[in-house]
Each structure stands twice: as structure tokens, then as C-alpha cells.
Amino acid sequence: MLERYGHGGDLRTAEETFGFPARQFIDFSSNMNPFGPPDGVRRVLVHYADQIDRYPDPAVRGLRAKLALLHRVDEQSIIIGNGAAELIDLVVRALRPSATALAYPCFTEYGDAVMKAGGSIAPIMLSPDNAFALTESMVDASEAKFYMIGSPNNPTGQLVDPALILKLVYRGATVVVDEAFMDFIPEEEKVTLIREAAVHERLFVIRSMTKFFAIPGIRLGYMVGTPEQIAVLRRLQVPWSVNSLAQQIGEAVLEEKDYAARTMAWLQEERPWLIDKLEALGFRVVPGMVNYLLVQLPQLPGLTAASLQFEMGRMGILIRDASHFINLDESYCRFAVKLRHQNEWLLEALGRCLFKFREAGIR
Template sequence: MLERFGHGGDLLTAQELFGHGADHFIDFSANMNPFGPPTCVADLLGRYMDVIRHYPDPAVRALRSKLALHHGVSDSSILVGNGAAELIDLVFRLLHPTHTVLAQPCFVEYGDAAVKSGSSIRAIELQAEQEFRLTKQLVRDKLALLREEGVESGEAIWFFGSPNNPTGKLIDPSLVHDLLLEGERVVVDEAFMDFVPEEHTYSLAKAAADHERLLVIRSMTKFYAIPGIRLGYVIGSPEMIARLQYFQIPWSVNSLAQGIGEAVLEDQEYAASTLRFVAEERCWLSGQLLAIGLTVHESAANYLLVSIPPGRGWTAGLLQRALGSRGILIRDASRFEGLDNCYCRIAVRLREDNAALLQALTSLLGSDCAAEGKA
């Protein structure tokens, strides 16, 4: 199982499973910017020896200032963390909800963090027939059910991804505002929002800075292809940010991460090129996957949720193993709650890589059975 630790992008496990060196793999299992890091990252690494001997800024002031300017909020509305994973954990430690409402399938760490905090999971089950969209009716039904069971406003938190992982679906911001009007607490993970050209329409970052019951989590590792540097931030009211900061360990964000975060925000050309390319390549890749007989769900992010039609003799696990032996890694999405064993998630990469994936899929799925994947 490639997702031994619950995530994609685990090249060490891939090497153990498939016997290839790390450089041999084309990795579609991790949703990173296909361009790789901006050139400014390499430049900064060359100068880092002059910085490493000093402690990092414990308040991350320079990066917070740039992020505040980027989003049009105050510095006091931002807390930078050691990746979105740390921030998810901090949110649960602070809010300590009795119940957590999740729209499933969703990122596994929401549920993991909820359970660790002693919170019960109350799932909204998204349906393939509705393209896994979170609708206002689904939210109203869940809210009514909670009220019937005696769960009062503020006892639960509603934790959503927008775009959602693994479905790639955006959430209607008015849906979140409706929940806030009902007195609910809402957390929105916008880790992949940077890939959305209509970000200003869908992002709730500015709204979070002005509301005491809304938090927005962002990641810098996906869009800037720097997952080895854990870097993310949360936006909320100054009061909520101060309370979150109380639970954060000192020097959570090292100086290299801070410096890289400051540098990449300046590269506007890189950001614009990424937005154009991912939108066009996602559309092309989706069409090609459909043409070879796979079911592809529409996505607003840099990845696609794909399912294998019944009767083809393949599961996502079998397909993952068959592709892995050829040096191509995909995510077995059946590991997400609410998806069965026909689902996989595929990142959008550069055309050469995408063409290699399509060639391998055509060869494998054109077979009469999945014998190669069972080997």
C-alpha cells in the first residue's frame, strides 16, 4: 500500500514497494505545482548559510506582513505555522468541539484531528451522482438533524475543504455565511485555493479576518511546490489568532521556511503562469482520461478524481501497483471515507508526464483482465 502513512508523495515507500530509485518515478500521487519551486528558492538556499546560525523570528513578522498585504487583512489576523497539518491540530486544540461535521470524502487529517481531540464525527455524505457537491440542502438537513438531537449552535465545528480534497470541488461562500448566521463555527481549508483563477470569488480569507467564528487555513507548499518546507497559515479575527498562537510551540516556523515564503510571494509571473497552465492542462488531461474510458469528476484544483467503470477488472489498488511497477505513482482514493475501490486521484503534471501516464493507462486498461496488477 503506497499510502502507508495516509498520504501520497511517499517516495521511500514507493521505492520499497516497486524497487525503483526515487528519481525513476513520475509522481501523480502528490498534488504539487508541476513547474516545481520558483527559481528564487534555489537562490535563497545558496545564501542560507549566512542565516542558519541565527534563531528564526518567533513572530514570523516579515512573512505575516507580506501575507496580510496579499490578502488585504491586518497582520494580527494571520498565524503562520509548520504546514497546514500543524494548524489543523491547533484549531482542534483550541476549539475542542463536541462534534465535527465533515463533508465526506475529504482530507483524512480533518477526521484524525477531530478524533484525537475527543470530537465525534458527523458526516455529510457527498454523492457521486451529484458530482460530490456540497449543497445548501445537504447542510440544512444536517443542521436540522443536529438540532433534533439536541446539539446547540456553537457545540460543533463544520470543517470543509475548498477546493475539497480529493474531489476538487469549491464551496459556495454563501453556504458558509448561512452557517455563521445560525451561530455555527466554521473552518475552511483553502490549501488549493491558489490554483483557482476565480479565487477572489470563492475565498473566505478576508471574511475570516472579520468574524470570530470563521477560520481559513491556507498552504504554501502545494502552489509553490515546496512540500519539504512545511509552511502554511491561518486567517481569523485578531482575537482568535491570539488564542491559537497561545497553543503553538515556540519557533514552529524555521528561518528557511520564513525566507522562502517571503521570496515566493514576490514571483507574480510564476503565479500567473501556473494558473494558466493548470487550467488548460487539467482540461486536456480530463478529456484524454475520458477518451480511454475512465470516469472523471470536474475539478477546480490541480488534481482529478477518477473512477474505473465496473466490469474492467481493475481496482484502484491494482492499478496503482501496475503503474507503480512502471515508475508511475497515483493515489488510491479508496482510502478516503465515502469512496469505494474504483476511485483514484491523479495530479495534473507537465504534458510529457501526463502523456506517459495516458500511454501506460491505455496499455493496462486495454487488457482483458487485471492480471498485471495482481502480480
């Protein structure tokens, strides 16, 4: 099982499982920008050796100032973290909800953070019949006072209607919205809740900087809330949790406007192309909106997410077994959207695997 530690992108486990060096795998199990880090990251790395003997800014003021300008919010409304995972854990530890509503399937870190803090989970089970969308009737049926919601959701790629989230806030609930993949949405400004979070004391928005800018080795994310709530979180945060290299890289990537435009143009062309090709192979694709696809496998004897992952791994291609997400069964996988030649390798390998399972079923 490649998801030994709960996530995709575990190249060490892939090496141990399939015997290839990490550099030989094409990794569709993690959802990174396939262009790799922008040029500004490399420029920072060249000069960083001369600064490594200095402590990082404990308040991360340079990056906070740039993010405040970008989102048009108060600098005091922003806290920077060692990846979105630290911030998910931090907000749960700070608010300590007795029960948290989670809409399954969702990012596993939500439930992990709740359980570590001694809380309980009030599950909302999303349905494949409406592409795993969170609906108003589901929200109305829930009596929870604390919600963690992914928008776009991982692994479905579905956006949640901002009005639906604000409805929860207005009726007295506290909502943490994970917008880790929001950068990939063309109309981001119309659907993000960052500015609302800066003024509503019961609303928090978390962002990741690692997915869009392909820097997962540098753990970097941020959260927006009211200045008063963010001050509470900051007092609980481990000192210097964001190192100076991450801070400098975060500032650098925010200047990469051409890189961002190229990424958006690529995704708008490549995503529908890949969906068409996958559907032609017999996969059912959940209609999300970002740089990964949740798919249901064709019905073939012996074909499961785990068996397909193993066969693909033997060919040097890693995919995510999505059956490890609560509320998904063994027929679901998740694929990242990558560059055209990489997507063609994915499709060719999938075709070979499906042929193998189909032939085995005939015999």
C-alpha cells in the same frame, strides 16, 4: 499500499514497494505544481547557510506582513504554521468541539485531528450523483455547531459556495475552511473567505503554501481569523514551529508573479486536455477545478484502485488509491495534473494497464 502513512507522495514507500530509486518515479499521487519551486527559492537556499546559526523570528513578522498586504487584512489576523496540518490540529485543540461535521470524502487530517482531541464526528455523506458537491439541503439537515470544510475539497476538487459557508456562520456555527488549493482557482478573489474570516469570530481560513509553489519539503501554511481568535491559537502553538528557512522561502515565493501567471496559464490548458483524454479511455472524471482529478475507473474484471496503482507503480508511475478516503469505494483514483509530456506518459501507461485487464477478462 503506497498510502501507508495516509497521504500520497511517499517516495520512500514507493522505493521499498517497486525497487526503483525515488528520482525515477513520476509522481501523480501528490498534487504539487509540476514546474517545481520558483527561482526565488533557490536564491534563498544559496545564502541560507550563512544564517542557519540564528534563531528564527518567533512571530514570523516578515511573512505575516507580506500576507497581510496580499490579502488586505490585519497582520494580527494571521498565524503561520508548520504546514496546514499543524494549523488544522491547532484550531481543533484550541476550540475543542464536542462534535465536528465533516463532508466525506475529505482530507483525512480533519478527522484525525478531531479524534486526537477527543471529539466525535458528525458525517455528511456527499453523493457521486451530483459530483460530490456540498449542497444547501445537506447543510440544512445538519445540526452540528462546528464544521471543517475543504474548498476546493480534497480529493474531489470541488469548490463550496462561499454563501453556503457564511450561512452556517450566520446561524451560529463555527467553520474552519481549508483553502489549501485555492491558489489554483482563476477567480480566487471571488470565492476565498479570507477577508470574511478576519472579521467573523466563528470563521477561520487555512491556506497551504506548499502546493502552488511546489515546496512540500518546507512545511509552511497560514491561518486567518479575527485578531482575538488568532491570539488564542498563538498561545497554544509550539514555539519556533516555523523555521527560518521556511519563513524566508515563504517571503520569496510571494514575489514570484511571473511564476504564478505561468502556472495559471498551464492549468487552464492542461486540465481540460487531460480530462478529454482520460474520458476517451473510459474513466469518469469528477468535475473539480484544481490541479488534480478524482476519477472513477472503467468497469473491467479485476480492475480496482489498488490493482491499478500496483501495475502503474511497476512502470514507475505513482497514482493515488482514493478508496482510502471515507465514502469512496475501490473504483476511485486520484491523478495530479502535470506537464504535457508527463501526462502523455500517464495516459500511455493507463492504456497499457486497461488493455491488460481487458484481455485478462476475455480469457
